[in-house]
Amino acid sequence: MRKTQFSVLAAAAVFGTISLASCNKETESQPSQLEQTQDAKAELAYPNQTGQAKQGEFSGQPITYQEINGDKVYEGDILLTTEQVAASEGQNRPGSAGRTSGRWPSAIVYYTIDAALPSQNRVTDAIAHWQANSPVRFIKRTTQSNYVTFRVGSGCSSNIGMIGGRQYINLASGCTTGNTIHEIGHALGLFHEQTRNDRDTYVNILTQNIQAGYEGNFTKYSAQGYGGTDYGVLDFGSIMMYGSFSFSSNGQPTITKKDGSTFNIQRTGLSAGDKSGIDAMY
Numbered sequence: 505m506r507k508t509q510f511s512v513l514a515a516a517a518v519f520g521t522i523s524l525a526s527c528n529k530e531t532e533s534q535p536s537q538l539e540q541t542q543d544a545k546a547e548l549a550y551p552n553q554t555g556q557a558k559q560g561e562f563s564g565q566p567i568t569y570q571e572i573n574g575d576k577v578y579e580g581d582i583l584l585t586t587e588q589v590a591a592s593e594g595q596n597r598p599g600s601a602g603r604t605s606g607r608w609p610s611a612i613v614y615y616t617i618d619a620a621l622p623s624q625n626r627v628t629d630a631i632a633h634w635q636a637n638s639p640v641r642f643i644k645r646t647t648q649s650n651y652v653t654f655r656v657g658s659g660c661s662s663n664i665g666m667i668g669g670r671q672y673i674n675l676a677s678g679c680t681t682g683n684t685i686h687e688i689g690h691a692l693g694l695f696h697e698q699t700r701n702d703r704d705t706y707v708n709i710l711t712q713n714i715q716a717g718y719e720g721n722f723t724k725y726s727a728q729g730y731g732g733t734d735y736g737v738l739d740f741g742s743i744m745m746y747g748s749f750s751f752s753s754n755g756q757p758t759i760t761k762k763d764g765s766t767f768n769i770q771r772t773g774l775s776a777g778d779k780s781g782i783d784a785m786y
């Protein structure tokens with residue numbers, strides 16, 4: 505939504521300039537060079553003032569803006585609210601981590617549900633949740649060659665992103681609607697939040713407490729061989745984030761916050777960070 509508002513603003517600014525220019529050409533008395541210079545100068549929030557250049561994030565994209573008299577000024581005359589700009593200095597919004605390749609074209613995921621899968625409402629409810637909270641659309645597959653089949657599995661699992669051809673989301677009987685939302689997140693290209701490249705800024709990984717064979721679930725995605733982007737800052741409330749005791753071999757935490765404290769796992773629905781990451785990707 506913010507992206508749209510911003511695009512409209514930017515388009516209006518550009519279009520306004522273009523129509524003014526063409527209008528000038530048509531009029532017989534063209535404004536003098538001085539007047540034209542003043543016109544352009546007028547389109548500034550604070551003429552003759554330059555503020556402090558700051559790095560921020562807008563709609564998941566890094567931007568540079570000027571802070572002048574407490575206002576956040578972008579491209580000379582566009583004022584952004586504090587909510588719109590999450591400045592880099594510790595105020596970044598929570599985000600998520602997404603794979604660079606393997607995006608679903610036009611944000612459409614084609615899918616089938618295996619007839620043998622019990623409790624199919626887990627799938628339809630998870631899809632409804634994604635559709636209510638993201639620009640991604642899910643359409644029953646007819647003849648499309650790239651699609652997801654939801655089927656019975658030994659656990660809950662998915663590929664990361666669109667891999668081409670038929671791919672599966674596997675759901676054991678213990679996989680809930682929340683787990684299904686999580687697995688769909690993987691299929692859309694989301695990594696586990698604790699595998700972000702910048703995760704060491706936010707968490708400690710306690711390798712000695714991880715069950716043997718599951719260390720890979722805590723490896724940064726770049727070290728797993730994936731290209732990706734860390735959007736915003738690590739979101740402890742992400743549906744893609746493990747809890748402090750996930751895959752613990754001994755009851756001790758596998759992940760803590762930097763101050764050593766533990767946190768809960770969330771598998772109810774998409775967090776603000778999950779939505780913002782997917783908005784940036786799709």
Ligand SMILES: [Zn+2]
Binds near residue numbers: 686696
């Ligand atoms: Zn997962």
